[in-house]
Amino acid sequence: MCLAIPVKVKSINGEEAEVESGGTSYKASIALVPEVKEGDYVLLHAGYAISIIDQQEAEETLRLLREIRVI
Amino acid sequence: MMIGEERTLAKKLIQEIFRISSKEINLMEFCGGHTVAILKQGIRQLLPGHVHLLSGPGCPVCVTATGDIDSIIHLSGYRDVITATFGDLIRVPGSTSSLQKSRAEGNDIRVVYSALEALDIARQNPGKRVVMVGIGFETTAPTVAASILQAAREGIKNYLVYSLHKLTPPVMKALLDSGEVKLDGIICPGHVSTVIGARPYEFIPLNYRIACAITGFEPLDILEGINMLVRQIESGTPCVEIAYRRAVKPEGNLKALELMEQVFRVGSAWWRGIGEIPGSGLQLKEEYRVFDAATVFQLTPQDATEPAGCLCGEILRAAKTPLDCPLFGKKCTPEQPVGPCMVSAEGACSAYYLYGESDG
Numbered sequence: 059m060c061l062a063i064p065v066k067v068k069s070i071n072g073e074e075a076e077v078e079s080g081g082t083s084y085k086a087s088i089a090l091v092p093e094v095k096e097g098d099y100v101l102l103h104a105g106y107a108i109s110i111i112d113q114q115e116a117e118e119t120l121r122l123l124r125e126i127r128v129i
Numbered sequence: 130m131m132i133g134e135e136r137t138l139a140k141k142l143i144q145e146i147f148r149i150s151s152k153e154i155n156l157m158e159f160c161g162g163h164t165v166a167i168l169k170q171g172i173r174q175l176l177p178g179h180v181h182l183l184s185g186p187g188c189p190v191c192v193t194a195t196g197d198i199d200s201i202i203h204l205s206g207y208r209d210v211i212t213a214t215f216g217d218l219i220r221v222p223g224s225t226s227s228l229q230k231s232r233a234e235g236n237d238i239r240v241v242y243s244a245l246e247a248l249d250i251a252r253q254n255p256g257k258r259v260v261m262v263g264i265g266f267e268t269t270a271p272t273v274a275a276s277i278l279q280a281a282r283e284g285i286k287n288y289l290v291y292s293l294h295k296l297t298p299p300v301m302k303a304l305l306d307s308g309e310v311k312l313d314g315i316i317c318p319g320h321v322s323t324v325i326g327a328r329p330y331e332f333i334p335l336n337y338r339i340a341c342a343i344t345g346f347e348p349l350d351i352l353e354g355i356n357m358l359v360r361q362i363e364s365g366t367p368c369v370e371i372a373y374r375r376a377v378k379p380e381g382n383l384k385a386l387e388l389m390e391q392v393f394r395v396g397s398a399w400w401r402g403i404g405e406i407p408g409s410g411l412q413l414k415e416e417y418r419v420f421d422a423a424t425v426f427q428l429t430p431q432d433a434t435e436p437a438g439c440l441c442g443e444i445l446r447a448a449k450t451p452l453d454c455p456l457f458g459k460k461c462t463p464e465q466p467v468g469p470c471m472v473s474a475e476g477a478c479s480a481y482y483l484y485g486e487s488d489g
Contacts, residue, residue: 059161059162059188059189059190059215059264059265059266059268059269059473059475060160060161060162060187060189060265060266060268060269060318060319060320060321061162061320061475062268062320062323087245087272087275089275089278089279089384089388090271090272090275090382090384090385090388091382091384092384101320101323101376103268103269103272103320104215104242104243104244104265104269104272105242105243105244105245105246105272106243106245106271106272106275108268108271108272108320108323108324108382108385109320109323109324109376109377109382111375111376112374112375112376113375115374115375116375118374119353119374119375120138123138123141123142123349123353124138126138126141126142126145
């Protein structure tokens, strides 16, 4: 139920955006993430973008994991 | 499933968990999406034998009470009603029928992916009343709130919502207060937390000394979440950490929270297997009552008997596993489900059945 998939925002028209995932484009509402910009990745749930994916945080998480030194 | 660097990082995380973990612990993954990911990826088999993962109540279809299913079925019988519902709910048995049976009897019941689709159906069928069945946690509730606000803005008068939305922190509190299962840590739901953030879980480490990690759904996310929990538990410093920082902010999604707050008020809700929990549900506020199916059709929350022999209730409370249920895999399968935990794709029984979890 709480499934959400990452999609890329291609274009924005008011509260509606065209998003793309795996080569397929569809429409989504951005009513819950009004600050979203074209080119951002968002998590899409039940037709609505619910969160903007923070690329910097994604890279930071990977960096921290790489730093784990297993003895 | 994993490739390249992901595999290397996963190995490191697993080694780290083995290194720091010394005692027998119970971790509950609240969310059904996590249960599926954990079983599908075989994550249990990668962990030390004394780190136990228990499935929690985070499956909205599963926790919808039988009495509420009965109300939806009743609603679907009105001649001028089109019932719009998210997928799996249609197959969940009520006391005597199911939405699927109601549809076979000629009632107009449509499966939608989004509340926006239900709104479209309302636009296209001005002579009918379209009732969106609002199930789901804080991930879904803001989307339904947004659809109601859109209907209000556009003056769509034949769109109604039957809100059975439920809130996660209150049910966590109810489970912890019951003391039925001893928990050391909670893998908190990733997508619910994109909306509510980290703060609503803070009472858990504070009042119950139980570790919390908000976790994503990739194998690395889950291993990182478990690593955080083990570290908190072993060091005796439970807190709320976010292992899904790319999607979850500590304060959550303020816009989504604002829309939820605008449309819904917090009230009581019935949970299958758990009962009535005050303050765990969302109902429409007075000013949106024209959109409120509960008001318009005078539906009241009710309890009802569970299917005989079905252990869904115990399984949702993590008191039992699907393997404890005498019906599992015999009388109850995904093709012929007895209870909702086998119906929903993210129900624990369905996940155990599909991904072959066994006692070994």
